[in-house]
Amino acid sequence: MNEITPLLEVKQLSKTFSLSNKERGSSKSTLKAVNNVSFRLYKGETLGIVGESGSGKSTIAKMILQLLEPSSGSVYFAGEDVGKLSKTAKKQQKATIQAVFQDPYASLNPRMRAKEIVTEPLLIHKRMKKAERSKRALSLLEEVGLGRQHLDRYPHEFSGGQRQRLSIARAIALKPDLIVCDEAVSALDVSTQAQILNLLKELQLVHGLSYLFIAHGLPVVKHISDRVAIMKEGELIEIGETKQIFHDPKEPYTKALLQAVPPAHPRDRQTN
Numbered sequence: 001m002n003e004i005t006p007l008l009e010v011k012q013l014s015k016t017f018s019l020s021n022k023e024r025g026s027s028k029s030t031l032k033a034v035n036n037v038s039f040r041l042y043k044g045e046t047l048g049i050v051g052e053s054g055s056g057k058s059t060i061a062k063m064i065l066q067l068l069e070p071s072s073g074s075v076y077f078a079g080e081d082v083g084k085l086s087k088t089a090k091k092q093q094k095a096t097i098q099a100v101f102q103d104p105y106a107s108l109n110p111r112m113r114a115k116e117i118v119t120e121p122l123l124i125h126k127r128m129k130k131a132e133r134s135k136r137a138l139s140l141l142e143e144v145g146l147g148r149q150h151l152d153r154y155p156h157e158f159s160g161g162q163r164q165r166l167s168i169a170r171a172i173a174l175k176p177d178l179i180v181c182d183e184a185v186s187a188l189d190v191s192t193q194a195q196i197l198n199l200l201k202e203l204q205l206v207h208g209l210s211y212l213f214i215a216h217g218l219p220v221v222k223h224i225s226d227r228v229a230i231m232k233e234g235e236l237i238e239i240g241e242t243k244q245i246f247h248d249p250k251e252p253y254t255k256a257l258l259q260a261v262p263p264a265h266p267r268d269r270q271t272n
């Protein structure tokens with residue numbers, strides 16, 4: 001990868017879902033969840049992706065994380081077409097792209113202790129022996145502002161913000177290049193949101209991480225994003241420097257989003 005090769009490049013990415021009869025009345029039909037989306041993300045950069053619920057943000061995230069096959073288009077990582085990699089290369093690449101989701105209750109195994117949760121990726125990718133992993137567990141927790149006293153706790157023994165710190169510790173365990181944050185702070189109250197955003201920024205500086213930061217409202221992405229992309233009904237309708245998007249938006253839809261008090265997402269009812 002040379003200096004100008006983007007870390008991540010999404011080219012004309014589309015995803016169409018077939019809907020069953022039940023979902024769409026009597027006739028079978030399809031839904032274009034993502035339509036011809038292209039963008040680039042560079043090393044050390046944060047790209048915010050904002051759009052209302054159903055605009056296709058998570059579907060893009062899933063295609064980048066190789067959890068969903070694109071219907072057409074490609075995802076390039078460090079200049080390589082992910083769809084064309086061998087099975088082994090794909091597995092290796094998966095380790096370099098990690099994710100933090102909105103609901104740590106759903107993404108953290110309730111029966112695992114914090115020390116096991118944060119080091120499980122190292123076990124899966126056979127990166128370390130047991131003794132080394134225990135040491136790493138503590139350093140990972142410390143990196144996200146938790147401590148020795150948290151090592152043996154289960155997810156339900158943490159607050160919402162602490163659980164998200166745990167998700168972040170797990171996401172950085174394999175020293176990835178990119179973290180996809182899909183509504184990662186949406187369920188948290190405003191002050192906890194700010195703390196988690198600050199933590200993400202610190203980790204970005206220390207580890208040279210890139211973030212794809214997905215949210216349904218613009219305020220959340222304002223202080224973390226270098227650039228912001230706006231999604232509407234599966235299409236990327238505007239992309240620009242954060243300053244430009246906030247102070248000189250081109251699209252009427254972006255202007256409307258800026259004026260809107262973002263509606264509470266149905267999943268945002270969890271309190272800290």
Ligand SMILES: Nc1ncnc2c1ncn2[C@@H]1O[C@H](COP(=O)(O)OP(=O)(O)OP(=O)(O)O)[C@@H](O)[C@H]1O
Pocket residue numbers: 017018019031032033051052053054055056057058059060216
């Ligand atoms: N597996 C699936 N089968 C059928 N339709 C799907 C599937 N996954 C997503 N969709 C539909 O695709 C569209 C885009 O969904 P997506 O989850 O990507 O949106 P989003 O912008 O992330 O919204 P949210 O913030 O609510 O998660 C929606 O209409 C959704 O119902």
